[in-house]
Amino acid sequence: MSQISLPAARGGSLLQRAAKIDVTLAFVILTAVVLVPVFLVAVPPLADYINHLARMHVIAIGGKDADLAAFYRIDWQLIPNLAMDLVVPLFARFFDIYFAGQLFTATTVLLLVTGPLAISKVLFGRVNPLPLVAFVFVYNGIFLVGLMNYLVGVGIAMWGLAIWVKILDRPLILRLAVSTALVAALYLCHLYSLGFYGMAIGAYEIWSWAKRGYKFDRKLVLDIVAMVVPVIPAAVVLLTSSTWGLSGEYAWNSHTKVDGIAYIFRAYSDSLDLGLTALLALAFGWAMRRKLISFHGAALPLLVVGTAVFLAMPELLFGSYMADQRLPAALFLMLLGFVRLDVSDRTVRACFFGMVIAFTAVRTADVAYHWGKLGHIYDEFRQSVASLPRGAKILVTYADDPQGSDLERDAISHAPCVAMIERSALVSTAFTVKGKQIMTVRKTFQDRVDTEDGTPPTVSQAVVAAYPPTDEPVTKTYWSNWTQDHDYMFVLYTERGVKNPDPDDLSLVYEGDGFQLYKINR
Known part of the structure; x- marks a missing residue:
């Protein structure tokens, strides 16, 4: 009886060992594939990611940057x-x-x-x-x-x-x-x-x-x-x-x-x-x-x-x-x-591994392709703020007629937060909701930013706020006094060549794919 069971036991052991080797090899290949998009671009274009990363920068600096310290505090x-x-x-x-x-x-x-x-x-x-x-x-x-x-x-x-x-x-x-x-x-x-x-x-x-x-x-x-x-x-x-x-x-x-x-x-x-x-x-x-x-x-x-x-x-x-x-x-x-x-059948095992690796490669290639395109836009955002003075105060607005797909708009919705990393700026859309983040805005600047994680104003709303009707009650918002409280304005979801929405108060500084950066005239 032992002579009959021993080869079967050995066969089962060999099968398990072969399956383990196959899984390990497939795991290594798949890991190498799925990590490509992560290191393909400096900023993975995930909607909320750059906003969180900007907060990480503030924490990492630890008060050593005078401009950031003037705007933000970390309440552990x-x-x-x-x-x-x-x-x-x-x-x-x-x-x-x-x-x-x-x-x-x-x-x-x-x-x-x-x-x-x-x-x-x-x-x-x-x-x-x-x-x-x-x-x-x-x-x-x-x-x-x-x-x-x-x-x-x-x-x-x-x-x-x-x-x-x-x-x-x-x-x-x-x-x-x-x-x-x-x-x-x-x-x-x-x-x-x-x-x-x-x-x-x-x-x-x-x-x-x-x-x-x-x-x-x-x-x-x-x-x-x-x-x-x-x-x-x-x-x-x-x-x-x-x-x-x-x-x-x-x-x-x-x-x-x-x-x-x-x-x-x-x-x-x-x-x-x-x-x-x-x-x-x-x-x-x-x-x-x-x-x-x-x-x-x-x-x-x-x-x-x-x-x-x-x-x-x-x-x-x-x-x-x-x-x-x-x-x-x-x-x-x-x-x-x-x-x-x-996976006792070698053909089934080979087909499964081939299918998973192929499907992962195709889907990851699609992600990498789109991240490459969106990563280029993030590079433009970083270039757009390169000439800004440190400690600038930036208001983020949306175009009246948003351009681009939903995925493209979502990907750059928080891209202006790169100015916090690159130029120690105050950005109106930075996550600073008490109870959700440990970063808050200092009292001096709380009335200039969104502390409720809401939707930014359209550029037309901002322009109207600058010149409110005298015969109607005005609702106070964080952008109500933007011509005096902020230094620059990002307009997101727009396209190149779009007319300046307020030539008296805004001067174009940079035009990129899906956004414009204006200097606010004083």
Whole structure:
């Protein structure tokens, strides 16, 4: 009997070793591919990214720049939105701020693609290649918005779920210590990523409890203690933080649900994204028919709980938009770790790796192409502010008739913040909302900037504000007195050759793709 089983055991061992080598090789290739866009341009053109990076610069400078210190102050407090604030300034001690941001972005990408692999390894006991599909969709619609603190938290949450499952049977004291550390890290990343982690381990525990016949046993009590106790300190900190002051800001919207699902697969080219998604769906369906796909038992509870949370979540929560739309992409990546592909057939294994590498290369090439184009615009923004005096005060406005696609407009919506890095400027759209960021504007300049994270005025609104009708009541805004309070004005979403909207008060300084920079005449 041993003579019969020994070759089979050896065959199984060789198969596992070959699969592990294939996964490792594919992982190295895929990693090299998906990181190309990150280091292709100095500023990854993610909508909110440059605004956050400007704050990192202020933190890294640490008051050594007199102009920035005159405009901004850093109010360190334990708000659930600090991942970049804690990490990037440390990187900036060794590299310039742009490369420090690239390193953080690359770290975020790696966490998002390795999280599903870690979950799969723990759930199935061996390396499985299916979670490599995360490489295809890591550049999704939520990533392109630039929600960096949330995204790095999602990556840590996936690793956290893998660790939670790994130590389920270890002593309670160890579980409490590890879970407390994870909760603390996720709290510092983003409140939503902490909620995502709690949702995931809660769904897994529901499956585990059901598997034991819904018995109220010692195991259930220990699991509840391990889940609840580490959250108590985080809850206390949240209740005493300035973020809790935003708890009344929420709004539910049914229209955002479809967008949230679309963000899983959407990048820059709708036809390409739809085609790749359809081909992957067909391949998945074929594998299901051949019974090459299997699901871990906890996949269904996670999908059900995640869907219920997604449908119940508001669009605006704690003053942050896209609260619900963030969840589907994160849930999709996590669920990849709960799916197993049978790769005992060499042909199936080769086809899978070839398909994932090819699809990742095509999608990443599309991202790199668009980042190259948008990166050129960011270079123009940096050139446009090069001649500005240090400490300039800049008002950001929008064109009356916005030009360019939605993706192009989103990508440059915060580009004027490069002036904070390059010329130590005061920029009206810099993120300075109390409870959401630790950077605030000093009292002297608070009436010249947007402290509520609102929408900038159109250039016509600004011109009207400069010459208000004498017979109508005037609403005071931060741009009401821009001819005296600011030195320069950016007009975004415009095009070259557009007529000066106010020749008496504005002189053109620079024209770029999608924007104009004017000097305000005194």
